[in-house]
Amino acid sequence: MDTPRALTPPEEELWRAFARILNVLPRVIDVELQTKANITAPEYTALSSLGDARPDGLRINELAARVGLSASRVSRLADGLVRRGEVARHQDPDDARGYRLTITDAGLTRIEAAWPHQVDNVRRTVLDHVDEADYEVLTRTLRKIVGD
Template sequence: MPDPPPSLDPVQLGAYFALIEVTSLLRHAVEQQLREAGDLSYVQFQLLARLGDAPTGSHRMTDLADGVVYSRSALTYQAGLLEKAGLVTRAQAEDDERGTTVTITDAGRERLARVFPGHIEIVQQLLFEPLSGADVKALAALLEPVRDHMRAIPPRSAAPRRRRHAS
């Protein structure tokens, strides 16, 4: 007789669904605010924020894709839109002729400065307002090891590419 399929107990299932719903509701509100305040998608905001936090204002495209958990091809498209808008520049990586480096421009920094106050307000209002300071610390303590566990899996860019076989 085959083993029964794996399942989640009711508490695990409830926690999973609550996390997914909270994430979806928060992301929807954040995306709406970013569009209205800065004509940015969520991914574009993530890219600009990561570049804005970097000491040099630059990152390799592969590192950005791994950091924002986005495919390289989709990220290339988003970086192209940001470049057309004058918010980033792209250039061949100095240490790898196949690599691309993305750098935030002054206009990109200005756009970030424009959207950040509303972004912080949404996150504060929706995520942190109903929680006490101790709850926020507990939430961070719970999520950090889960994130670290998931990040321990090699990033997509490190995974070997699948070859399509002719059938």
């Protein structure tokens, strides 16, 4: 392996700020949602993703890609949501070996109750710190980083 190119001071500063966000922001979002809406950030993301995918729902691997967690972690998350009646499992009509997850009315109710808290949380923790003129470039850059 070739010797890696050292980071320049501005690159190092950017990376350290980005790494800090990767560690801090998920906790801040999660604690706020749990405290104000009794829902975890992964639950919120899963339910809202399933709400967006109505009426067909999503397979576990599709939901995992949207939530940003492993398929096994999302499977455990889905098990809890199914037990609470917020998500339903259905045989996948295109693949009898698999199933699709759909949001139920109880899941929609839960996500609708949490939505105002999530919007306020996102605005306070992220959007209020970004100039609107930078939204497009920042969005494009973040999507490139995650391969979207």
